[in-house]
Amino acid sequence: DTLKVVETFHKSGGVKGLALDYVLFGTLAEIFGRYAGFNRGMGGSMHAFFPPFGVMPNNAIVGGSADIATGAALFKRVNRRLGIVIANIGDASMGCGPVWEAMMFAAMDQYRKLWPEEAGGAPPMMFNFMNNFYGMGGQPYGETMGYEVLARVGLGVNPEGMHAERVDGYNPLAVADAVTRKKEILLAGRGPVLLDTVTYRFAGHSPSDASAYRTKEEMDLWRQHxxxxxxxxxxxxxxxxxxxxxxxxxxxxxxxxxxx
Structure with a gap:
């Protein structure tokens, strides 16, 4: 149905243009709860997904994507599927049990020591923490957490420290380079990996979040960058x-x- 609607207004641009319009329309229609959306409007902005493009379901639970993504990575490894899996989660999710369970599950010794070599090693799982310094209404750094530098938590998971790396999330090239290097590690079966991607959020956690826990000066400073x-x-x-x-x-x- 999504494609049928797109074909009614897409008149030029060839296959590439049609593909772009298809992705944009399907996504926007889903966000606004329309039947022509990728999930018939049932997912909305919070739960939209599209497996043909490798986009798995999101959910409303903070950090909830971590264990779902780890399961998907395990599926890839067991079934000898190509590619990697990335969970994009916030820094405040470090206070949620499922995230730690997912990291421990992805780093189990059995992948290297008990599984046959032809299995390919550990699940190709990347934990990409979008470190914007705030949670729902608090600040992990200096308040709700004690690690100070999120990348340090990898040392508590396995000897490789999850190959953890802090990345300048404001530099697209730095992010692309880091993901490329971590992908090589994952495809070699030596995961999981962790990225501490430093960024910032200009809006609050939700429409009702007035950002009363931070100053206007702080936000203006980040906007300059x-x-x-x-x-x-x-x-x-x-x-x-x-x-x-x-x-x-x-x-x-x-x-x-x-x-x-």
Missing amino acids: DSLIGYRAYLVESGFASDADLDAISEEVIDRLVKV
């Missing part, structure tokens, strides 16, 4: 693109979204 602004400046200064090129891309994206 917005990754969208910084990465654009990098591309221009490095000669990879001009302001005109990037303006054209932005206009094209806006036009496509409006059309969808």
